[in-house]
Amino acid sequence: MQFEHTTRPPAVAPRALTLAVASAMLALALAGCAVGPDYTRPAVQVPASYKEAAEGWKVAQPSDQGDRGAWWTIYNDPQLNALEDKLNQSNQTIAQFAAAYRQARALVGEARAAYFPVISASAGGTRQRTPSRSSTSSITGSNGTSIGISSSGSITNSYNIGLDASWEPDLWGQVSRTVHSQEAGQQGAAADLANARLSAQATLAQTYFSLRSLDATQKLLDDTVAAYGRSLQLTQNQYRQGIIARSDVIQAQTQLQSAQAAAIDNGVARAQDEHAIAVLVGEPASTFSIPSSPLDATPPAVPAQMPSALLERRPDIASAERKAAAANEQIGVAIAAFFPTLTLTASGGFESSVFSQLLTAPSRFWTLGPQLAATIFDAGLRSAQTEAARATYDQNVATYRQTVLAAFQDVEDNLASLRILEREIVVQQQAVDSARQARDIVENEYKAGTVGYVNVLTAQTTAFTAEQKLATIAGQRMVSSVGLVKALGGGWDVAQMDHETGSVTAPAAAPAASAPVAATAPAPVQGAAKQPVVAQK
Known part of the structure; x- marks a missing residue:
C-alpha cells in the first residue's frame, strides 16, 4: 500500500506580512505627530515712520513705485550700467555665495530622501572547501606495513541574488523637521546671495561716484594749478619791473608747488578707487581703467517704503529670519530623539549551490519584519542637545532683531545724510x-x-578750499543716495527667496509691487504697488 504525503506551506509568511502591514499603517497614522515647537516669526519693534524723513518728505502714492530690479539705472549713467553688468557676471564674492546656495539646495534634497525607503540589490557567488572530519583509514601493504589515508574535504558552490529594503517612518516629525530646517536654510542662502549681490552692486556704485568726485577734484586742482601759474608769472613780471618784493614771488611759487603736489596726491586716491572697481567686476587691476570724467550728477528722488515694509525688502533681514526658522526646526529634531524609532525591513532573493537552479522557486528566500528601538540611558546627552538647540534658536532670534535694528539705523543714517547734505x-x-x-x-x-600779495594768497586759498569742499559734498550726496537705495533693499523682495536660481548673474527684476526705488518722483510709474512709500519733495 502506498501513502501520499502532502506538505502544506508554512503560515509564517502571511503572519509576517500582516505584521508588516499593521506596522506600516501605524506608522502612517503617527506620521503627522511632529514633536517640538512650531515656528512663528520673532516679534520686533517697528517704528511707525522714519525719524529723519519727518522734514522734507511726504507719503507718496502707490503709483510712484515701479519695477526697479536694476536699481542703478535710476542714475542714468551708461558707464555705471556697464560696470554693474560686468559685476553681475563676474564678481567672485557673488560666485561664492551662489555656490553656497547650490549647496543649501542640495542639502534639502538630501534631507527629503529620508522620507523614502532605502532599497539595495546584491549578487554574489562563492566556492568553498570545508575540511573533513578527523578520521583515517589504514591499508596493509604486501610487505605487511600499514599505510594511513585521510579523506579529503568537500567543495561547495553558493550563488545568491538578493534585494533588501528598509524604511524608518517619520513617527515624531524628525525627518519633516529636518527638511523644513534645510528648506529654511536654502531660503536663507538665497537671501545671503541676494545680500552679497546687493552689497557688491552698492559698493561698486559708491566707489564709482567717489571716483567721479575725485575726477571733479582733479579738474579743480588742474584749473587751480593753471591759475596759480598765471599768478606766479604776474608776480615775476612785476618783480622784474621793481614793483614788488622778491618775497611775493617766493609766496606765489610756494602756492603753485603746493597745488601741484595736491593734484599729484589726488591721483593716488583715484587709482585706488579704480583698482577697487576692477576687483568688483572681476578683472585684473593691471589691465583695467576708467576714463576720467568729472562728476556732474545729482541724486535722484528715491521713494522709501514704510518701516514695516523694510522687513520684506532687506535680504540680510530675511536671511537672519530664515536662520531663526531653521534653528527652531532643529529643536524638534532634538526632541524627537527622546522617542523610539520604528524600522521596517524586508529582504528576499534566490540562493542555490547550483547556478542553473538559482532562479527557481525552491531557491527563493525572504524575510520581513519591523524593529522598534529606543534609548534608555544616555547620561543626559539628548537633554543637553535639546538645550543647545534652544540656545541656538535664541541666539538666532537675537541676531534677527539686531539685524532689524541695524537696518533701521542704516536707513535713518542715509536719510539724514541726504537731507543734511x-x-x-x-x-x-x-x-x-x-x-x-x-x-x-x-x-x-x-x-x-x-x-x-598776502591778500591775494588768502583770497585764492579761500576760493580753492570752498570749491574743493563743494566737490566733496557733491560726491558724498551721490554716495549717500546709493547708500539709501541699498538700505531699502535695492530691487529685492522676500518672495525672491523661493525663485533664486543660484547663478552669479542678477535675478530677474522684482514685481512692480515689491521694488523699493523709482527712477523719478513724483512722476508716476506704472505699477500695482499697495504699500505706501515715502518720497522726497
Whole structure:
C-alpha cells in the first residue's frame, strides 16, 4: 500500500506580512505627530515712520513705485550700467555665495530622501572547501606495513541574488523637521546671495561716484594749478619791473608747488578707487581703467517704503529670519530623539549551490519584519542637545532683531545724510560764489597796487578750499543716495527667496509691487504697488 504525503506551506509568511502591514499603517497614522515647537516669526519693534524723513518728505502714492530690479539705472549713467553688468557676471564674492546656495539646495534634497525607503540589490557567488572530519583509514601493504589515508574535504558552490529594503517612518516629525530646517536654510542662502549681490552692486556704485568726485577734484586742482601759474608769472613780471618784493614771488611759487603736489596726491586716491572697481567686476587691476570724467550728477528722488515694509525688502533681514526658522526646526529634531524609532525591513532573493537552479522557486528566500528601538540611558546627552538647540534658536532670534535694528539705523543714517547734505550744498555753493567774487576783487586790487600779495594768497586759498569742499559734498550726496537705495533693499523682495536660481548673474527684476526705488518722483510709474512709500519733495 502506498501513502501520499502532502506538505502544506508554512503560515509564517502571511503572519509576517500582516505584521508588516499593521506596522506600516501605524506608522502612517503617527506620521503627522511632529514633536517640538512650531515656528512663528520673532516679534520686533517697528517704528511707525522714519525719524529723519519727518522734514522734507511726504507719503507718496502707490503709483510712484515701479519695477526697479536694476536699481542703478535710476542714475542714468551708461558707464555705471556697464560696470554693474560686468559685476553681475563676474564678481567672485557673488560666485561664492551662489555656490553656497547650490549647496543649501542640495542639502534639502538630501534631507527629503529620508522620507523614502532605502532599497539595495546584491549578487554574489562563492566556492568553498570545508575540511573533513578527523578520521583515517589504514591499508596493509604486501610487505605487511600499514599505510594511513585521510579523506579529503568537500567543495561547495553558493550563488545568491538578493534585494533588501528598509524604511524608518517619520513617527515624531524628525525627518519633516529636518527638511523644513534645510528648506529654511536654502531660503536663507538665497537671501545671503541676494545680500552679497546687493552689497557688491552698492559698493561698486559708491566707489564709482567717489571716483567721479575725485575726477571733479582733479579738474579743480588742474584749473587751480593753471591759475596759480598765471599768478606766479604776474608776480615775476612785476618783480622784474621793481614793483614788488622778491618775497611775493617766493609766496606765489610756494602756492603753485603746493597745488601741484595736491593734484599729484589726488591721483593716488583715484587709482585706488579704480583698482577697487576692477576687483568688483572681476578683472585684473593691471589691465583695467576708467576714463576720467568729472562728476556732474545729482541724486535722484528715491521713494522709501514704510518701516514695516523694510522687513520684506532687506535680504540680510530675511536671511537672519530664515536662520531663526531653521534653528527652531532643529529643536524638534532634538526632541524627537527622546522617542523610539520604528524600522521596517524586508529582504528576499534566490540562493542555490547550483547556478542553473538559482532562479527557481525552491531557491527563493525572504524575510520581513519591523524593529522598534529606543534609548534608555544616555547620561543626559539628548537633554543637553535639546538645550543647545534652544540656545541656538535664541541666539538666532537675537541676531534677527539686531539685524532689524541695524537696518533701521542704516536707513535713518542715509536719510539724514541726504537731507543734511542737500541743505549744506546750497550754502556751500553760496560760499563758493562769494569766495570767487572776493578773489576776483582782490586780484584786481593787487594788479592796481592797492593791496599786497598776502591778500591775494588768502583770497585764492579761500576760493580753492570752498570749491574743493563743494566737490566733496557733491560726491558724498551721490554716495549717500546709493547708500539709501541699498538700505531699502535695492530691487529685492522676500518672495525672491523661493525663485533664486543660484547663478552669479542678477535675478530677474522684482514685481512692480515689491521694488523699493523709482527712477523719478513724483512722476508716476506704472505699477500695482499697495504699500505706501515715502518720497522726497
